[in-house]
Ligand SMILES: CC(C)(COP(=O)(O)OP(=O)(O)OC[C@H]1O[C@@H](n2cnc3c(N)ncnc32)[C@H](O)[C@@H]1O)[C@@H](O)C(=O)NCCC(=O)NCCS
C-alpha cells in the first residue's frame with residue numbers, strides 16, 4: 433500500500449480536488465474532518481481547549497465554537513501554536529488508525545488531504561507522492577472571502593498563517609493548477625489519477641520481479657547444491 437499526500441493553501445481547492453478523486457474511487461482521509469472529530473465533547477483535546485481558551489469558547493450545545501476559535505487563532509501565532517500542540521498529535525493518531533483500517537480492507541493506496549502537510553512535516557516521510565493544489569494569490573483570496581464571508585484583512589490573515597503556496601508548490605511531486613475553471617482542474621485530476629494507478633502497477637511489477645528473482649535464485653542454489661554434492 434502507498435500513501436499520497438494532498439495539500440495546498442487555505443481555499444486553494446483541496447476539497448474540490450479530493451471530491452473529484454473520491455468520485456474516481458480513491459479512498460480519502462480528510463484532516464479537516466478528523467480535526468473536527470478529535471475535538472468533540474468528552475475528548476481529551478476538547479477538555480484541553482476549554483481549559484486553555486476558557487468556557488466562552490463553548491457553544492450552548494456543548495460543542496466548540498469553531499468560528500470564535502478561528503478568530504482567536506488566526507489573529508495570534510502564539511494561540512495558534514497552542515491549539516496546534518493540542519490538536520495535531522490527536523489528528524495524526526486518528527489518521528494513522530484510519531490508514532490502518534484502509535490497509536486491512538485491502539486498499540492499494542490512500543490519499544491524505546492535509547492542509548498543513550508541509551508545515552508540520554510529521555507525515556511527509558511516510559508519503560510516496562505529494563500533490564499541491566495551487567491557485568494564484570488573488571484568486572485564492574477572492575474565493576476565501578466569498579466562501580467564508582470574510583473581509584480582505586481577515587482573509588489575508590488566514591493565508592499568512594500558512595506556508596506560502598508558492599513554496600509548497602516547489603516541494604511537491606505533482607501540482608494541480610486550480611486558478612482556472614473546474615473543468616480544467618477535472619482534466620488534471622484525471623491525469624493524476626492515471627499516474628497514481630500506473631505507479632501502483634509499477635510497484636506491483638517490481639515486487640513480483642523481486643519475488644520471482646529471489647525464488648529463481650533459491651531454486652538455482654538448491655539445484656547447484658544437489659549437483660555438486
Ligand atoms: C481553527 C478552527 C477551529 C477553524 O474551524 P473551521 O471549521 O472554521 O475551519 P476548518 O477546520 O474547516 O479549516 C479550514 C482551513 O483553515 C486552515 N487551518 C485550520 N487550522 C489551521 C491552523 N492551525 N493553522 C493554519 N491554517 C489552519 C486549513 O487550510 C483548513 O483547511 C479549526 O480549523 C481547527 O481546529 N484547527 C486546528 C487543527 C488543524 O490544524 N486543522 C488543520 C488540519 S491539520
Ligand SMILES: Nc1ncnc2c1ncn2[C@@H]1O[C@H](COP(=O)(O)OP(=O)(O)OP(=O)(O)O)[C@@H](O)[C@H]1O
Pocket residue numbers: 440441442443444445446447448449464547575576579610611612613614617
Ligand atoms: N476551479 C474553481 N473555480 C471556481 N471556484 C472554485 C474552484 N475551485 C474551488 N472553488 C471554490 O473555492 C472555494 C475553496 O475551495 P475548497 O473548499 O475546495 O478549498 P480548500 O483548499 O479545501 O479550502 P480549506 O483549506 O479552507 O479547507 C470553494 O468555495 C470552492 O467552491
